[in-house]
């Protein structure tokens with residue numbers, strides 16, 4: 001028998017991911033405080049079709065059935081997030097025991113089903129009470145994150161061994177405080193926004209310390225990073241285009257990756273920022289640069305970059321008919337799973353990785369038999385995994401892949417119309433139906449190779 005091609009490393013971690021505000025619902029139940037996404041939705045005008053996260057997938061009440069579903073599909077790892085306002089409704093006030101109890105039950109249910117939990121401490125649902133005092137633009141929000149993280153790690157750390165601190169700083173700071181596209185919908189100065197990025201980094205360091213101090217034996221922790229602009233894929237894999245892509249990657253990721261992996265803001269960033277550079281207090285960078293056990297990468301789309309005529313990196317525009325998912329930014333570029341890993345390793349020396357999210361929003365159709373044969377999503381996942389396999393085969397330490405997402409869910413400013421799930425959700429009835437992509441993924445996991 002020949003060795004099957006596209007086999008993944010032994011012990012490769014296969015999973016599915018989700019986030020509290022996108023699936024839980026129960027926005028006002030059991031003492032949960034208001035989050036900035038609850039407020040952003042109720043303020044109106046920000047979210048497609050006037051959708052809100054109030055009910056979402058009703059996972060708060062259906063977590064047992066959702067766990068059973070994962071178990072039926074043979075999904076052995078689940079990346080979830082903890083809602084800060086469920087645990088500490090005002091952000092820095094008293095703990096809400098019923099909020100912690102929910103995560104306690106959820107973790108126990110997962111473990112009883114043989115599913116390993118991977119918990120993210122912050123996936124965008126900031127307590128509104130903290131936003132009212134300045135949100136991520138003020139240092140006290142990062143300071144409040146420390147006791148919150150400690151509370152969660154102390155309570156769940158005997159059973160949760162794999163932690164992520166924050167999800168996608170560029171999205172919740174950039175889109176939340178600079179573009180105004182995401183909650184809290186602010187459009188602030190470059191100076192204020194750079195300070196916000198710094199506070200997010202600081203919060204990451206505090207959460208990392210919390211896991212190191214209270215996580216118990218075997219606890220591991222990292223950040224989930226994403227890239228805005230998207231990671232740079234060399235137009236053709238020649239030395240000169242690779243160098244151009246790498247230079248642009250370094251330039252656009254230095255503000256976060258520099259402090260995290262080199263313990264300082266890069267000179268190039270400081271020169272560009274000038275007077276808008278963040279204020280940094282003594283000791284901040286030591287906390288931020290504490291070694292992580294792994295870096296999580298959320299990778300959906302890349303940009304093609306070439307060495308331009310003047311020798312400078314040049315980003316190529318996408319042709320009108322380039323393959324794209326159901327969102328304007330979702331260009332389907334499988335190579336991003338390879339280059340996202342390789343650039344981070346080469347430029348910033350990142351030693352090991354999990355792909356903490358990859359997936360596609362597509363316009364699913366239910367056929368006459370009630371099935372969703374999402375050949376498109378399956379093809380997207382398959383082609384991206386081929387590129388992840390290439391990275392693993394070349395020796396990059398890629399340890400796992402989490403499909404985004406387990407369920408169709410509240411896709412932030414896009415509401416419920418954009419579906420990323422490998423399991424379809426009927427938001428009228430809350431019925432779950434695994435799509436073809438879920439059945440296929442289930443088999444990929446079982447065989448530990450791309451099918």
Ligand code: PNW
Pocket residue numbers: 019022167168171226298300329357404411412420
């Ligand atoms: C990520 N972009 O968000 C988040 O981590 C998820 O919560 C989200 O559902 C998923 O990706 C799909 O969108 C992103 O504009 C949002 O490039 C926007 C962008 C990237 C990631």
